[in-house]
Amino acid sequence: MLNRIPILSRVSEGFSNAGNHYAIRNFRNALGKMLDSRMTMVYASFLVFVLLLGLVGPWIAPYDATDRIRGEDGELLRGEPPSLDHPLGTTEVGYDVFSRMLIGARPTAISGLLGGTIIITIGSLVGITAGYVGGRTENVLMRMTDLVYGVPLIPTAIVLIAFFGVGFIQSILVIAFVLWRGSARVLRSQVLQIKEREFILASKATGTSTPRIIMKHIFPNVATMAVMFFAIGVGYTIIIQAGLSFLGVVDPFVPSWGVMMRNAYASGQVGNYWWWSIPPGLMIAFTVVSTFMFGRSYERISGGGDDEGAMVQAG
Amino acid sequence: MTENEPVLKLENLQKYFTDESLKDRILGRDVSPVRAVDEVTIDLYENESIGVIGESGCGKTTLLRTLMGLYKPTGGEMYYNGEPTSEFSKAEWQKYRRNVQIIFQDPFNSLDPKFTVRDTLKEPLQVHGLDNHEERMHRVLEEVQLNPPEQYIDRYPKQLSGGEKQRVSIARALILEPEVILADEPVSMLDVSTQASILTLLSNLMEEKGLSMFYISHDLSTVSYICDEINVMYLGRVVERSPTKKVLREPKHPYSQALIDAIPVPDPHYNRERTKIEGAALDPVDLGEGCRFRDRCPERMDICDIKPRFVDVDGESIASCHLYYDHESADPAADIDERRLASGSTTSGVEATGKAGDN
Numbered sequence: 001m002l003n004r005i006p007i008l009s010r011v012s013e014g015f016s017n018a019g020n021h022y023a024i025r026n027f028r029n030a031l032g033k034m035l036d037s038r039m040t041m042v043y044a045s046f047l048v049f050v051l052l053l054g055l056v057g058p059w060i061a062p063y064d065a066t067d068r069i070r071g072e073d074g075e076l077l078r079g080e081p082p083s084l085d086h087p088l089g090t091t092e093v094g095y096d097v098f099s100r101m102l103i104g105a106r107p108t109a110i111s112g113l114l115g116g117t118i119i120i121t122i123g124s125l126v127g128i129t130a131g132y133v134g135g136r137t138e139n140v141l142m143r144m145t146d147l148v149y150g151v152p153l154i155p156t157a158i159v160l161i162a163f164f165g166v167g168f169i170q171s172i173l174v175i176a177f178v179l180w181r182g183s184a185r186v187l188r189s190q191v192l193q194i195k196e197r198e199f200i201l202a203s204k205a206t207g208t209s210t211p212r213i214i215m216k217h218i219f220p221n222v223a224t225m226a227v228m229f230f231a232i233g234v235g236y237t238i239i240i241q242a243g244l245s246f247l248g249v250v251d252p253f254v255p256s257w258g259v260m261m262r263n264a265y266a267s268g269q270v271g272n273y274w275w276w277s278i279p280p281g282l283m284i285a286f287t288v289v290s291t292f293m294f295g296r297s298y299e300r301i302s303g304g305g306d307d308e309g310a311m312v313q314a315g
Numbered sequence: 316m317t318e319n320e321p322v323l324k325l326e327n328l329q330k331y332f333t334d335e336s337l338k339d340r341i342l343g344r345d346v347s348p349v350r351a352v353d354e355v356t357i358d359l360y361e362n363e364s365i366g367v368i369g370e371s372g373c374g375k376t377t378l379l380r381t382l383m384g385l386y387k388p389t390g391g392e393m394y395y396n397g398e399p400t401s402e403f404s405k406a407e408w409q410k411y412r413r414n415v416q417i418i419f420q421d422p423f424n425s426l427d428p429k430f431t432v433r434d435t436l437k438e439p440l441q442v443h444g445l446d447n448h449e450e451r452m453h454r455v456l457e458e459v460q461l462n463p464p465e466q467y468i469d470r471y472p473k474q475l476s477g478g479e480k481q482r483v484s485i486a487r488a489l490i491l492e493p494e495v496i497l498a499d500e501p502v503s504m505l506d507v508s509t510q511a512s513i514l515t516l517l518s519n520l521m522e523e524k525g526l527s528m529f530y531i532s533h534d535l536s537t538v539s540y541i542c543d544e545i546n547v548m549y550l551g552r553v554v555e556r557s558p559t560k561k562v563l564r565e566p567k568h569p570y571s572q573a574l575i576d577a578i579p580v581p582d583p584h585y586n587r588e589r590t591k592i593e594g595a596a597l598d599p600v601d602l603g604e605g606c607r608f609r610d611r612c613p614e615r616m617d618i619c620d621i622k623p624r625f626v627d628v629d630g631e632s633i634a635s636c637h638l639y640y641d642h643e644s645a646d647p648a649a650d651i652d653e654r655r656l657a658s659g660s661t662t663s664g665v666e667a668t669g670k671a672g673d674n
Contacts, residue, residue: 198425199435202487205383206439207412216438220429 033301040297043290050287053102054109061099068093082275089275092267097276100255104280107256108238108287111172115237118176120230123183128222130184131191132214142188148181154243161249168254175240176233183229190222224299231295235288242284257284320397321358322494322527323382323415328355329390330374330381351377353551354391359495364521364528366542366559368535368574374551375531379499382529383417384408413443416488420500422480426472432456432483433468439491455486459516478509482516489520496521498530502537514540535578539563547571550607557632567634569612606637614638 035041082089088097130141153175160174161167194200195218203213219226244250245258248266252259257280264270264277331348339346352374359365369375380386382393384400393400395411403411419425426435436452445451456464459482472480481501488496501517502510518541521528532538538545538559545562547555547570555568566572606612609619618637626640627633 198419198421199427199430201380201383201385202417202419202425202484203427203438204385205412205415205417206442206491207409208438208442212442217427217429221427 037297037301040294040301043294043297046286046290047294050105050283050290051109053105055106057102057105061096061102063096063099066095068095088279089273091263091276092269092273097260097279100260101257101279101283104255104257104260105283107168107254108258108284111168111241111256112234112238112287112291114169115172115176115179115241116230116234118173119180119233119237120183120226122177122180123229123233124187124219124222124226126180127184127187128191128214128218131188132195132210132218138188141184145181145184148178149185151178153178153240154247157240157244158247158249161244166249166251168251168256171241171244171250172237175237175244179233179236179240183226183233186229187222187225190225191218194218194221228295228299231291231298235291235295238284238291239288257281319360321360321394322396323357323359323529324394324397325355325357325382325391326394327391328357328378328381328388328393329353330377330386331389348389350551352381352388355548355551355553357546357553357556359527359529361494361527362521362525363544364530364542366530366532366538366545367548367553368532368538368545369548370533372550373548375533375548376499378548379417379497379529379531382415382497384411409443413439413491414493415495415497416491416493417497417499418481418484418488418501421504422477422484423472423504425484426480428472431469431471432475432486435483435487436468436490439487443491445491451490455490458489458520459483459486461486477505478513481505481509481513485513485516485520489524492524494527496526496528498528500532500534501530503532503534510537517541535563535574547574552607552635554608554636555632555634557634561631565632567628567632567639568608568636569614569638570608571634606635 088101090096091100126141126145130138130145156178157171157174161170164170164174200213200217203217208216241250241256242258242261245256246262246265248262250256250259252262260280261277264273267273267276270277329350330352331350333346333348355374355378357365357367367375367378377386381388388401395415398407400408400411430438433452436455437448440448440451452468453464456462456467461467461479461482467475467479467483472483475483485501498517502513505513514537517528520526521541528541530538530542535545542559545557545559546553547562547566547568549570555562555566555571557567557571562571563575566575604622605620606623609615612619616637621637623635623637624640625633625635628639
């Protein structure tokens with residue numbers, strides 16, 4: 001009944017022309033509605049702020065990330081508390097904390113977006129294919145997902161990074177290749193629900209091809225959920241990467257917020273120089289909370305709001 | 316298509332579901348199939364409408380999905396304009412799908428919530444490579460009385476009422492100008508006043524366009540409104556086939572009688588006869604031979620353990636019931652043999668089934 005094998009290649013082909021008009025139209029509709037909700041606006045503006053920092057941060061930062069600040073007497077300014085010249089003080093080796101905060105937005109944004117994209121791409125490919133095709137394909141894909149569920153994230157990440165080398169991109173890849181599991185599972189269950197609905201049967205009865213049904217009916221109907229998983233994926237990647245930075249298995253020369261906390265901790269001065277560790281910590285926390293809440297409200301507003309369970313299952 | 320050839324012809328159509336696990340296969344266990352549709356024979360001619368009624372779980376939906384080509388029949392054959400569908404090529408299936416369209420029961424589920432009316436109507440046109448989209452869409456919307464079409468064409472399902480959604484579903488079915496409409500209880504989820512207008516619309520459209528319709532329902536009152544002939548189905552088998560008026564006036568099979576008795580009469584003082592049947596339908600697994608209604612039948616006889624033949628009761632009604640033929644005169648020896656077979660001895664079960672299958 002279904003042509004099983006060519007489906008993967010044709011689905012991926014379908015994704016490339018996903019810029020079809022109603023996907024954009026639905027997204028615009030949902031966005032319009034979100035602008036009416038004040039709390040969502042707050043989260044959204046914070047995310048836009050972080051993204052903008054990621055774009056222009058390095059240019060507007062008063063100092064370079066590796067500039068060591070010297071006082072008028074030529075001495076290094078070590079652990080200077082916040083002042084007008086240095087709004088967030090300096091580090092133990094004389095870096096300007098404020099500048100490093102601005103510069104650190106870029107790696108954070110990149111890791112979030114890249115991680116989220118990989119997570120949702122693998123998750124929706126596996127989930128939608130498994131859900132729609134069913135049978136043996138579903139069995140293989142979902143057992144694979146179960147296997148990944150058995151993987152403890154942080155220890156595995158540490159081991160894999162040891163294999164592939166300590167690096168910024170490597171850490172993102174390792175995280176994303178584990179975290180797609182949640183979205184695959186939930187999207188599959190969504191697809192299982194949708195594919196039995198009568199508009200799919202009507203479409204099949206008209207002779208619509210399987211790839212077309214997936215692209216035109218299934219994907220738009222799980223898209224809000226996919227957007228939510230993208231947001232959650234962004235948040236998770238950022239926070240876990242921060243965790244890995246803190247453990248010291250991420251490239252220390254990319255000045256992300258996680259690395260800043262790591263450096264503060266490694267210097268042994270966390271207790272004394274609070275301006276060094278707390279601001280990046282807060283930025284990470286705010287960013288992650290904003291992505292979660294943004295995804296949640298996008299899904300609630302455009303998806304009709306009857307999917308309380310999805311956020312819980314997502315973990 | 317030649318004269319007098321049915322558009323759609325089902326011959327002993329059979330759909331069994333076997334849920335055999337790997338373990339069963341390894342242990343060589345025989346799993347009894349679910350006999351959802353068992354030897355159904357129906358002819359649908361041009362501009363004719365045939366009703367199939369029966370309670371939930373009697374195989375109506377399976378029959379419909381088999382007709383849609385979503386399930387492959389496990390036995391029997393389905394002919395479309397005289398061509399057996401089991402030998403259809405991909406192109407022929409596509410042609411079949413263009414000419415056989417479906418209207419579903421639940422208007423709230425049968426339209427994609429992310430599609431406007433325009434998208435919904437456009438899809439079949441795109442799939443079958445037709446042109447003049449705008450013109451066709453406007454015409455079909457006018458036909459289903461969504462006037463003016465401009466007002467409806469850009470709406471989402473959630474901006475339409477139940478009746479309007481069902482009109483859009485009908486429009487989607489009609490836009491390819493099909494020969495056959497399969498209707499799966501198209502009005503059962505609508506309120507009564509809307510039901511009436513949708514039914515009128517359907518019967519007018521049928522007349523105008525010379526459509527044939529296969530109408531499936533559990534509700535005799537709507538079926539009788541639209542169908543020329545009614546098939547009563549019980550546990551996968553058709554037990555009676557009669558012209559609509561006939562089945563309402565004098566149902567033959569005990570099950571049809573019970574169904575007719577159950578139609579409410581809108582008069583509080585009318586003291587109607589209560590239906591005599593009790594219990595619920597069995598699972599269509601391991602039913603054995605014999606009449607499937609025998610455990611609930613008020614007229615139960617010993618002979619009911621044998622599969623009843625289809626007999627022509629009075630020139631109009633056909634029923635599959637032992638009440639309507641004289642077993643003695645038919646072939647007493649054969650019947651006694653069959654009885655013995657049915658009650659558990661081994662050989663020639665095939666023969667018995669074959670005989671019973673002859674109408």
